[in-house]
Amino acid sequence: MQLTNAAWLQKNNPLKFILRFLLQKLLHLFLLLLAVSVLTFVLVSLSPVNPIDAYIGSDVMRVGAEQRALIAQRWGLDQPMITRFFLWLGQLLQGNLGTSLTYNQSVSEVIGDRFGASLALMAIAWLLSGFFGVILGILAGAKEGSLLDRIIRLYAYTLASAPTFWIALLLLTVFSVQLQVTPICCAAPPGVLLQDVTIWQRLQHLVLPALALSLMGVANIALHTREKLIEILHSNYALFAYAQGETITGVIWHHGLRNIALPAITLQFASLSELFGGSVLAEKVFDYPGLGNATTQAALRSDVPLLVGIVFFSALFVFTGNLMADLAYQVIDPRIRIGKSAS
Numbered sequence: 001m002q003l004t005n006a007a008w009l010q011k012n013n014p015l016k017f018i019l020r021f022l023l024q025k026l027l028h029l030f031l032l033l034l035a036v037s038v039l040t041f042v043l044v045s046l047s048p049v050n051p052i053d054a055y056i057g058s059d060v061m062r063v064g065a066e067q068r069a070l071i072a073q074r075w076g077l078d079q080p081m082i083t084r085f086f087l088w089l090g091q092l093l094q095g096n097l098g099t100s101l102t103y104n105q106s107v108s109e110v111i112g113d114r115f116g117a118s119l120a121l122m123a124i125a126w127l128l129s130g131f132f133g134v135i136l137g138i139l140a141g142a143k144e145g146s147l148l149d150r151i152i153r154l155y156a157y158t159l160a161s162a163p164t165f166w167i168a169l170l171l172l173t174v175f176s177v178q179l180q181v182t183p184i185c186c187a188a189p190p191g192v193l194l195q196d197v198t199i200w201q202r203l204q205h206l207v208l209p210a211l212a213l214s215l216m217g218v219a220n221i222a223l224h225t226r227e228k229l230i231e232i233l234h235s236n237y238a239l240f241a242y243a244q245g246e247t248i249t250g251v252i253w254h255h256g257l258r259n260i261a262l263p264a265i266t267l268q269f270a271s272l273s274e275l276f277g278g279s280v281l282a283e284k285v286f287d288y289p290g291l292g293n294a295t296t297q298a299a300l301r302s303d304v305p306l307l308v309g310i311v312f313f314s315a316l317f318v319f320t321g322n323l324m325a326d327l328a329y330q331v332i333d334p335r336i337r338i339g340k341s342a343s
Contacts, residue, residue: 029319040311044304045081054301075101098305102297107309110294118290122275124210129217130268137225142248144230160219164278168212168285182208185287209286213278221267228260269325273318
């Protein structure tokens with residue numbers, strides 16, 4: 001069996017192999033960021049929303065042609081789309097993402113201020129969806145065909161086909177309006193200074209948006225974990241373990257967990273893009289001041305620099321998650337090696 005060049009590098013020169021792997025990932029990242037930047041810039045620039053009207057707001061009828069021309073000149077909206085893109089690209093190469101029309105701040109400051117709130121929301125939802133998704137998937141797979149299995153599948157299929165904003169509105173109606181056990185909006189009590197907000201108040205305002213996001217992720221992970229576990233329980237080595245007196249719990253513990261962990265982690269990291277997209281809708285419903293809410297405002301106001309900057313940042317965020325998944329494979333299954341193959 002002859003090793004390929006990548007496998008030979010990994011065995012004989014691991015430092016060079018790691019460097020080659022990182023260079024390949026950086027090249028993929030560069031092409032990804034370039035593609036999403038160009039596509040987002042073009043699509044938002046072709047939007048029917050007039051950025052000058054959106055910037056002026058309710059005073060649009062009071063602003064004359066000369067003032068509109070000055071506003072367009074101030075924000076560079078009087079330039080052709082191609083010229084504006086290369087001007088933005090030149091700023092980006094200098095480490096500047098531009099200035100937001102919506103918030104009149106640099107895009108980097110807007111993203112930095114709001115990413116912390118969104119990160120807490122997405123992190124809690126991500127952990128909850130992964131944990132409960134695997135647990136429900138194991139219960140359904142271990143009790144295949146039972147009432148519990150049918151209930152879990154019904155729950156998963158229902159939520160997998162339900163839009164995020166509908167789930168968020170339903171939770172808001174039940175827990176905030178009818179039961180009145182959770183706040184109705186925002187990330188803190190209205191009228192309270194940021195430094196006076198307690199941790200308990202932050203958690204109260206965070207729990208419902210995080211629950212709305214996690215419910216969506218649980219469904220996909222539970223269904224995939226169930227199918228993988230059923231496949232494992234009907235495999236030859238599981239039948240051999242049963243013949244030796246092993247219980248179904250023992251088979252799951254000794255053979256199932258490691259085998260279902262890899263696809264579960266793959267789905268968990270792959271769901272980062274869906275999680276970010278879902279946070280846009282959830283934050284809008286709960287009026288949560290995170291990056292998703294800023295994305296909505298940028299789209300409604302045709303704020304090209306801010307929207308491109310957020311898409312740019314989210315692509316980098318999702319790419320980092322996928323890279324972490326590649327590295328996690330090595331810990332979970334040592335048979336998998338990056339770039340290793342034989343012929």
